[in-house]
Amino acid sequence: MASQPSYHSEVVAPSMNDLPPLPSLSVDEVGLTARAAELGRRSIKKATKLEGIRRALSMVDLTTLEGADTPDRVRRLCRRALQPAADEAGLPPVAAVCIYPRLVPVAYKELLGSPVQVCAVASGFPAGQVPLSVKIEDTRAAVENGADEVDIVVARGSLLSGDWQRVFDEIAALKEHCGRAHLKVILETGELGTFDKVAHAAWVACSAGADFIKTSTGKVAVNSTPPTALCMLNVARDYERERGRRIGVKIAGGIRTSKEALHYLVLVNETLGPRSLTNKWFRIGASSLVNDLVRQYKKAMHGTYQCADDVVTD
Amino acid sequence: MTRVQESSDPRVEPKRPVHPLAAPPESWDYATSIEDASLANLRDRYDLWIDGEWVKPAKKLWFESINPSTEQTLSEVAHAGPTDVDKAVRAARRALPGWRDMPASHRARILFAVSRLLQERSRELAVLETLDNGKPIRESRDVDVVLAAQHFFYYAGWTDKLDHVLPAGRKAEPIGVCGQVIPWNFPLLMAAWKLAPALAGGNTCVLKPAETTSLTALRLAEILEEAGVPPGVVNIVTGAGETGAALVNHPDVDKIAFTGSTDVGKLIQKSLAGTGKRLTLELGGKAAHLIFDDAPLDQAVEGIIQGIYFNQGQVCCAGSRLLVQESVERQLIDLLLARMQNIRVGNPLDKNTDLGAINSEEQLAKIESYLEIGEHEGATRRGPQCELPASGYWCAPTLFTGVTPTMRIATEEIFGPVLSVLTFRTPDEAIEKANNSLYGLSAGIWSDKGSKVFRMIEKLRAGVVWANTYNKFDASSPFGGYKESGFGREGGWHGLFPYLK
Numbered sequence: 125m126a127s128q129p130s131y132h133s134e135v136v137a138p139s140m141n142d143l144p145p146l147p148s149l150s151v152d153e154v155g156l157t158a159r160a161a162e163l164g165r166r167s168i169k170k171a172t173k174l175e176g177i178r179r180a181l182s183m184v185d186l187t188t189l190e191g192a193d194t195p196d197r198v199r200r201l202c203r204r205a206l207q208p209a210a211d212e213a214g215l216p217p218v219a220a221v222c223i224y225p226r227l228v229p230v231a232y233k234e235l236l237g238s239p240v241q242v243c244a245v246a247s248g249f250p251a252g253q254v255p256l257s258v259k260i261e262d263t264r265a266a267v268e269n270g271a272d273e274v275d276i277v278v279a280r281g282s283l284l285s286g287d288w289q290r291v292f293d294e295i296a297a298l299k300e301h302c303g304r305a306h307l308k309v310i311l312e313t314g315e316l317g318t319f320d321k322v323a324h325a326a327w328v329a330c331s332a333g334a335d336f337i338k339t340s341t342g343k344v345a346v347n348s349t350p351p352t353a354l355c356m357l358n359v360a361r362d363y364e365r366e367r368g369r370r371i372g373v374k375i376a377g378g379i380r381t382s383k384e385a386l387h388y389l390v391l392v393n394e395t396l397g398p399r400s401l402t403n404k405w406f407r408i409g410a411s412s413l414v415n416d417l418v419r420q421y422k423k424a425m426h427g428t429y430q431c432a433d434d435v436v437t438d
Numbered sequence: 439m440t441r442v443q444e445s446s447d448p449r450v451e452p453k454r455p456v457h458p459l460a461a462p463p464e465s466w467d468y469a470t471s472i473e474d475a476s477l478a479n480l481r482d483r484y485d486l487w488i489d490g491e492w493v494k495p496a497k498k499l500w501f502e503s504i505n506p507s508t509e510q511t512l513s514e515v516a517h518a519g520p521t522d523v524d525k526a527v528r529a530a531r532r533a534l535p536g537w538r539d540m541p542a543s544h545r546a547r548i549l550f551a552v553s554r555l556l557q558e559r560s561r562e563l564a565v566l567e568t569l570d571n572g573k574p575i576r577e578s579r580d581v582d583v584v585l586a587a588q589h590f591f592y593y594a595g596w597t598d599k600l601d602h603v604l605p606a607g608r609k610a611e612p613i614g615v616c617g618q619v620i621p622w623n624f625p626l627l628m629a630a631w632k633l634a635p636a637l638a639g640g641n642t643c644v645l646k647p648a649e650t651t652s653l654t655a656l657r658l659a660e661i662l663e664e665a666g667v668p669p670g671v672v673n674i675v676t677g678a679g680e681t682g683a684a685l686v687n688h689p690d691v692d693k694i695a696f697t698g699s700t701d702v703g704k705l706i707q708k709s710l711a712g713t714g715k716r717l718t719l720e721l722g723g724k725a726a727h728l729i730f731d732d733a734p735l736d737q738a739v740e741g742i743i744q745g746i747y748f749n750q751g752q753v754c755c756a757g758s759r760l761l762v763q764e765s766v767e768r769q770l771i772d773l774l775l776a777r778m779q780n781i782r783v784g785n786p787l788d789k790n791t792d793l794g795a796i797n798s799e800e801q802l803a804k805i806e807s808y809l810e811i812g813e814h815e816g817a818t819r820r821g822p823q824c825e826l827p828a829s830g831y832w833c834a835p836t837l838f839t840g841v842t843p844t845m846r847i848a849t850e851e852i853f854g855p856v857l858s859v860l861t862f863r864t865p866d867e868a869i870e871k872a873n874n875s876l877y878g879l880s881a882g883i884w885s886d887k888g889s890k891v892f893r894m895i896e897k898l899r900a901g902v903v904w905a906n907t908y909n910k911f912d913a914s915s916p917f918g919g920y921k922e923s924g925f926g927r928e929g930g931w932h933g934l935f936p937y938l939k
Binding site: 169172173272 | 460467740
């Protein structure tokens, strides 16, 4: 998939990447959806639930991506990220704070010396319809200002029109400018139409150098769904088996309840295994989810919901 | 393309302190969720259900029905001798005119009521079935009871439209008294498969459940009575092989329907020759499950799991002969073995359990003998290392690779969670191998190409062919075999033919 074989050129340099990624990357929607739903019925109670909630919280990329974002808003978000609930010592900090590049210096300062990473969306987020040179500059600036991780959007117009080469080249170019920062590639699966396309896009992103593949921007009608996540987790597993490099998966958009988050954790547990149940290999891009995780943790610990305001929200 | 166990972290050394939950957990085990066994409402002893009453067996003999997952006795079940069978057949004969001549819409109303009561009592029936058979509660709850209710619902709808099933101008009439002998793998569901079309057609029945799994059929008797099925229309005689033989050989039975092993099916066919009794047989299978290299592999893996480990593989249409195109064999086996690690074996009443207990000691011995045969024949035995419960009859999910068509594990029905994996190179070879079997009950195809799927379906000699799915059942869909898998169809309007003149 890496480079499409050209039947017109005289010389085609043979390489492993010229081979099709797998004998089949096709996905059956009916079977995939049924399996994803079945995995939503695992029994998550008591100790399993507490452990799951703590894990889920540790995987959250606490996100604010609004035009109205201000330095103060980002500072508040960072405090929340470091300590989701002051009265629950058992709860870990989240994985990262996810913001626009302009606000990276603010978050960098707030999170200095903490385990919480600074994550910036770049490359003309969310549509990605800007020239490559602008995408590169966007990415480079974010990294220079201290971003540990960069979430970029794939050129999904190219992806839908079948120009896989351009998709690959753009990701590879941005990867070069990431330096030591971690690259997450957003496929915007809600716009791809079929799971075959999702699987192919995921594979191309992996071969172009993505450290993580991510479902969506959170800015379109359909964001992460359990079948989409399952499809991408399967690709991550296949890519590691066939190519020997381990890839992380990030889901994003519309994940608001602990129940949904735990469903995704089951998907990870049963595809990549418990070894991937850490924020090194799985992330959840969300904002209000943290409130519910804290609330459900308190309920599981103390047996009751106190009142609507028992969790400090922000 | 080398397989890497643990690849290196692509990140450079972290500039931040380590996150407190950076280390992965060793495992994240789900919470147990055990269904309440007392919901089964077991009696200490069950008599025979004849002519709308509980009748003690003439010889006053009862035998134990045990829970195969614990080997504990659940209850005692009556052993019906020839005298009891005769009594049941006479009751069915007496009840025939009343049931046959009842207004069809009235019969329909009763059968609809049976369906509704099965749904109302579904939890109780699921628990009872799981205790008696050993299958996971997830399956008895989501498959057995649901489909049993659906079957009565479906045939209730046909009751007043029987003339439309036959060629124009012919009037539908029942065959008469039907003797029905059913197996232990889907006790309640098989009872529904047999009774619903027979009753819709205006026949009366004597049903003999398998000796290890009589309890749900006896519970069904209560439900039939409550729904308004008149006395004698359905009679249930419990017992082992000789009870079945007495029923099959009874001179006043008009039709025999049997589901079970091919060996017994052949015996029945011999003993019925020349008697004028009608016969349908649903027997064994060794289904070919074809995986082409353009298949959606992850979903195919789910289909394979569903095909061979559903109901511990004790399914006549189990996809027990996996034929994989050579070019995807490595990937598929890798995926399949990884997926098998997630199969939870254990207490069938736990809602998380995927694989329950084997139904009987005898069946377990048979499966284990095939495991030995497979190893002896030179195939490689693979599968997860499962911790199996100390008591009860258990077999871990198993697959054999390196199987060749001449091996016994490739040709004989094992009726357990044991998959034989063979390979093929081209579609033509796939067809040839798939059809090269004494059986022909079912088959499965996984491919992304519609045209290929249809070409395969045309050429496969099997009664049911699933495409990109497996072990899916519906009351409106006919089910039955070719060759030594039997004859006659159950389900759909085709399922009415064997019960109509």
